[in-house]
Amino acid sequence: xxxxxxxxxxxxxxxxxxxxxxxxxxxxxxxxxxxxxxxxxxxxxxxxxxxxxxxxxxxxxxxxxxxxxxxxxxxxxxxxxxxxxxxxxxxxxxxxxxxxxxxxxxxxxxxxxxxxxxxxxxxxxxxxxxxxxxxxxxxxxxxxxxxxxxxxxxxxxxxxxxxxxxxxxxxxxxxxxxxxxxxxxxxxxxxxxxxxxxxxxxxxxxxxxxxxxxxxxxxxxxxxxxxxxxxx
Numbered sequence: 001x002x003x004x005x006x007x008x009x010x011x012x013x014x015x016x017x018x019x020x021x022x023x024x025x026x027x028x029x030x031x032x033x034x035x036x037x038x039x040x041x042x043x044x045x046x047x048x049x050x051x052x053x054x055x056x057x058x059x060x061x062x063x064x065x066x067x068x069x070x071x072x073x074x075x076x077x078x079x080x081x082x083x084x085x086x087x088x089x090x091x092x093x094x095x096x097x098x099x100x101x102x103x104x105x106x107x108x109x110x111x112x113x114x115x116x117x118x119x120x121x122x123x124x125x126x127x128x129x130x131x132x133x134x135x136x137x138x139x140x141x142x143x144x145x146x147x148x149x150x151x152x153x154x155x156x157x158x159x160x161x162x163x164x165x166x167x168x169x170x171x172x173x174x175x176x177x178x179x180x181x182x183x184x185x186x187x188x189x190x191x192x193x194x195x196x197x198x199x200x201x202x203x204x205x206x207x208x209x210x211x212x213x214x215x216x217x218x219x220x221x222x223x224x225x226x227x228x229x230x231x232x
Contacts, residue, residue, distance in 0.1 A: 003029045004121055005048040009039040009065065010083065011057050019052060022110045023117070036060025040068055047075045050120060052113075055084040055095060063098045070099035076156040077146050079120040081113075096199045099158045123159060123185075134169045136214050136225055141166055150211045160185050161204040164197075168215060168225050177222040 006028045010016035013034065020030045031048070033039035036057040043051060043065075051069070055062040062082055069075040082100040084091060095103050102116055134141040138151045146162060148155045157165065167184035168176060176184070178197045185200070201223065205212035216226040 003027055004050070005029045005031070006050045006052060006117070007031045007033060007039065007043055007048045008052045009033045009036070009057065009062070010052070010054045011035060012054075018110070019113070022114065026114055028117075036062075036065055040065055043069060043075060043078070044072060047078055050079040050081070050117060052081050052083060052117070053100070055082055055086065055091070063094060066095070066098045066100055070156065070158060073154075073156060077159055077162070079123075079159055081116055081120065083108075093195055093199050096196060097203060099203070101158060101160045120159075123163065134166065136169045138211050139165075139169065139208070139214060141169060150208060155207050157204065157207060158200075160200050161207070164200055164204055165208075165215075168223055171225060173225050173227065175218050175222055175224040181222060 006023055008016050008019050008023075008030060010019065010032070011034050016032045016034065020032050023030050031042060033042050036059050039053075039057075040060065053062045053065060057065070062084075066080055066082070069078060069080070080100045080102075082095040082103045083106060084095065084103060085106045086092075092103050092105075101120055104113060104116065134143070140149045141147075142149075143166060148157055148162065148165065163185040164181060167181060181197050185197075201215070205215060208215070214226050216224050218224055
């Protein structure tokens with residue numbers, strides 16, 4: 001089996017080297033980029049399994065890179081962990097809103113970073129489990145191909161958005177609490193702010209367009225799949 005590929009985008013050379021050394025010890029194939037434009041070109045030309053992406057970069061920010069990667073079908077499903085020295089919840093929410101799957105605030109433990117990377121890659125691999133096509137109204141989900149269509153139109157979803165939608169549709173009308181959705185979409189190892197799931201759900205609903213009516217909020221509890229009789 002080929003080794004998982006990770007691109008590290010970090011302008012602090014010492015930090016980038018420390019992360020790269022640790023990931024190589026964990027038997028990952030690692031590429032280091034020190035600026036935004038170069039990183040974007042590297043990732044788009046040969047999409048990796050995961051990107052470790054600093055928020056503050058010269059010339060192009062981590063949020064802009066994430067937005068560009070999510071808009072391109074070649075990289076829409078690539079897992080992204082955002083690194084930030086900013087600990088304010090609003091800064092973290094912005095990173096999640098543009099499509100990051102997870103985040104870590106500096107300084108951080110290398111062991112924790114490795115655990116987060118492992119968890120994200122497991123999620124990406126397990127998305128093929130239960131590969132039967134799922135549907136809800138005009139929404140069609142192909143877990144094996146990581147493909148979602150609405151009325152025959154392909155949607156570009158992040159890994160987290162895809163897993164959230166799959167969990168809700170697979171639940172078939174059962175209400176999923178936020179902690180259940182966090183575990184289903186982000187893994188039990190995830191450490192998230194209170195609004196994490198809501199931010200991802202807002203982005204998912206926007207992409208679903210009119211089909212967003214099939215996801216119903218149960219106030220104070222979580223989310224559920226709405227049947228045709230409950231979507232007006």
